[in-house]
Amino acid sequence: MVADFKILGSSSSGNSAFLNTGHSKILIDAGFSGKQINERLNAIGESIDTLDGVFLTHEHSDHSQGVRGISKRYDLPIFANRDTADAIQAKLKKNINWKIFQTGTDFTFRDIKIRSYSLPHDAYDPVGFNFYWGEPNDLFSKEGSLAWVTDLGYIPEHVKMHIQDVQTLVIESNFEERLLKEDTKRPLSIKQRIRGRHGHLSNETTLEFLNEAIANSKIECLHIAHLSKDCNNVDLVLKNSQKLKEKYTHLEIHVVDPNLEFTLTSGNF
Secondary structure, three states, rough: OOOEEEEEEOOEEEEEEEEEOOOEEEEEEEEHHHHHHHHHHHHHOHHHOOOOOEOOOOOOHHHHOOOHHHHHOOOOOEEHHHHHHHHHHHOOOOOEEEEEEEEOOEEEEEEOOEOOOOOOOOOOOOEEEEEEEEEEEOOEEOOOOEEEEEOOOOOHHHHHHHHHHOOOEEEEEOEHHHHHHHOOOOHHHHHHHHHHHOOOOEEEHHHHHHHHHHHHHHOOEEEEEEOOOOOOHHHHHHHHHHHHHOOOOOOOEEOOOOOOOOOEEEEEE
């Protein structure tokens, strides 16, 4: 079976994705309400009841607010590191079926091998994930890999190393420097936080990184996500994507529109 990956939505307001390897169905981040997550899953023929597990990158609400709703399924394992789990649990009245991992370790869930690694962001212990599944040369369990890398202020060397061996990369391109500078909704302190080393990646930084990184990687499919609704726009990111496409003609590129109330960005392996 060919694995299926769908981004249920991604912006500064909420982030979540669904991965079906053929043997396991998981949710990566839960940044919408439980009701919204279920509605978005329903739109692709799935539901919270069909999930095998949930993986959380950090405690910020645009990545975790759905935990309260989806945890009504008491048996559903929710994977997080200790600091992330503690920060979320402190806001809840009932205990969650937490599965705790240590940042920087590799572990296995069902048929999926997971690699976790630290990201520079202003959360307690934010992580990126690599997911690996399938077997080489197996037609019935095709090999696949995915990296989920959002919410980071710069790209450390260890992150560059981890993403080199995946087929599909989800990476943020959060803001355009000019639009952030001109934005009237955010005070200077917030703007400094966003552009800081524990904030978010700009369009320019993401493009510069990808322009070099793809050449030495296995990346075949790119999802550019977590765009700011106020300080970025799809057209700007598409222009950058076109530059990448001209250089790497084999590359499949998707840009996730943050202004759509409901969006599905898909990819097959």
